[in-house]
Amino acid sequence: MIPIEKLPVFYIPHGGGPWHAMGDESGDPAGYEKLRVYLANLGKTYKKNIKNILVVSAHWEETVPTIYCEKNPRLYYDYYGFPPSTYHLKWSASGNPTLEVRVDELLRNNGFATQRDTERGYDHGAFVPLMVAFPKAQIPVIQLSLMHGLDPQQHIEMGKALEPLRSEGVLIIGSGMSYHNMRGFMSGNNDITAVSKKFDDWLTGTVMLQDSIERNNALIHWHQAPGARECHPRSEHLVPLFLIAGAAGNDAGQHDYSEILMDVAISGYKFG
Numbered sequence: 001m002i003p004i005e006k007l008p009v010f011y012i013p014h015g016g017g018p019w020h021a022m023g024d025e026s027g028d029p030a031g032y033e034k035l036r037v038y039l040a041n042l043g044k045t046y047k048k049n050i051k052n053i054l055v056v057s058a059h060w061e062e063t064v065p066t067i068y069c070e071k072n073p074r075l076y077y078d079y080y081g082f083p084p085s086t087y088h089l090k091w092s093a094s095g096n097p098t099l100e101v102r103v104d105e106l107l108r109n110n111g112f113a114t115q116r117d118t119e120r121g122y123d124h125g126a127f128v129p130l131m132v133a134f135p136k137a138q139i140p141v142i143q144l145s146l147m148h149g150l151d152p153q154q155h156i157e158m159g160k161a162l163e164p165l166r167s168e169g170v171l172i173i174g175s176g177m178s179y180h181n182m183r184g185f186m187s188g189n190n191d192i193t194a195v196s197k198k199f200d201d202w203l204t205g206t207v208m209l210q211d212s213i214e215r216n217n218a219l220i221h222w223h224q225a226p227g228a229r230e231c232h233p234r235s236e237h238l239v240p241l242f243l244i245a246g247a248a249g250n251d252a253g254q255h256d257y258s259e260i261l262m263d264v265a266i267s268g269y270k271f272g
Helices: 035-048 097-109 126-135 152-168 189-208 212-220 241-245
Strands: 009-012 052-062 066-068 116-119 141-147 168-174 253-261 266-272
Touching: 009 035, 009 241, 009 253, 035 126, 035 253, 052 066, 052 097, 052 126, 052 241, 066 097, 097 141, 097 152, 116 152, 126 141, 126 168, 141 152, 141 241, 152 168, 152 212, 152 241, 168 241, 189 212, 189 253, 189 266, 212 241
Parallel strands: 009 168, 052 141, 052 168, 066 116
Antiparallel strands: 009 266, 066 141, 253 266
């Protein structure tokens, strides 16, 4: 058997709502050009090595880790106040029941109760960035929920349980936002921008630590970082990073994307 190259894992920003479908003839909404290029390059760079995609979005929480998989998945338009056309977007990536069983097995073997969902659909935290990265929808996708409580340690352990998938042709993506305070977006407030940069600097330094134990311990105590609660009044958009850090194993993070987006510092990270 030809060995499969171990894939990296990613924590990516999914942006605001269906931003990818909000542009006009002049291009994307202000500030989003770089994010589109980043996501498109991610897809082009790794497409040939990817057999399946497992995506974890900030926009789905359940009591136990829950796996969404359908033969013909639907899109869940979980956003409000956008143009009617954005509620008719299509993206036809198939599910993969074999991967669903494998994810369930890995989680259960590591002490997690699980459940399955066959009706929800991919939420915008999943389908928006994947539509940009993999527009032809040629790679099967399943989605995994976060757990209620958003406990950092639990999600790191979830990621550790899923690390073997990286050597099985599965691209694991955590989709969130490294800053997520609705009052801060597009505020035009320089103080808010400055606070976001302080937290972003801390987060980037933590992700890039060479010692994975030190890194994960720092992430568990993320709320002690400069500007933590100003940037994340609630942590759901940060929690996918914890799972990705667990799945990274001993691989240090790289600062893969950086931009001032909607007036705040936003970052994306790659491990491996």
